[in-house]
Amino acid sequence: MAAEHTGGGHSPLAQFEIHPLVPLKLGNYDITFTNSALMMLIAMLAITLFLTLGARRRALVPGRWQSMAELSYEFIANLLRDTVGNQGRRYFPFVFTLFMFVLFGNLLGLLPYSFTFTSHIIVTFVMALAIFIGVTILGFAKHGIHFFTFFVPPGVSPVMWPLLIPIEIISYLSRPVSLSVRLFANMLAGHTLLKVFAGFIPQLLGAGVALGITGILPFVFVVALTGLEFVIAFLQAYVFAILTCLYINDALHLH
């Protein structure tokens, strides 16, 4: 009972630390290759292998691997068709890449001793910002100056415009924030929770036989949470993709 507060000297947040692997410098910029970059590279390679090897056999009746690759294609293709319609097809590579990258980032992060790059706000925010800027440019390219009518709610008397237009603009600007914070917060919270509960197990075991038996409770909880985390990993990638589709749809057909 007299044990320290920290179990093995491991903070639940230690898993999110960035470690430099290969220090690099490009001019004045620090482009050190970190564990985060390594995981991104691994995710990219894993996606490439998953899809190219899955598509290699080109069987008419797909095997397990091929049908997983086809399933992921179908999933995003249908998502795009349902939300954007037919014009959305040309944005498929973009949405598919995003979805797979986020999904693999989330899933690879669930492996023990790996690193979850989607649990860093800067990673998700850059992705969200790229989507935001891209979609805004798309809207301008498609509609020109007419794009600004986007911020004017139709069917509202002009008297209300000074009040409503700022609200609409704030609502529009909040998109990249909500998109990135959602993914980041879910990943961060989930992984911290897993670690905290896992940390209870050795602490209880170290506290003697009577209390050690209760160590089974956090263990059960960790197992359940791991299952939940798999669902969350998939769902967050799905939400990221569907919101990208919705934003593209908004930019293509204003109102």
Add this chain to the structure above:
Amino acid sequence: MNEDHEPASPSDFDKRLKQALARRGGGGSKPSDDSGGSPRSGLSIALRIGIELVAALMVGTGIGILLDRWLGTKPWLMVVFFILGSAAGLLNVMRVTKGMGGTVGYRAPRKAAPVNEDDDED
């Protein structure tokens, strides 16, 4: 479709091919609302709402603080934009729950833009 599981008779294949082409061709050019279809949508919407509310508030207050710093009107614009931000947050939540996606701008229910048919899409 009607003659179920007659293994790949050629005419059946033609019919299914035509259907698939129609789906990806002209027929399917309507965007339906995001909340339909997918069985996971309930949970995915639930995950979106809370953050939707906070994000707009954060952005609004942030804009207020930056404008204050720029114009030197210390607390006032922050207060104004805090209120506008909370209004935007509520608006976002309203739109998500009504299945209108994360869209800015209302859409009159039957305004039918270039988009053909379809009922209450966002």
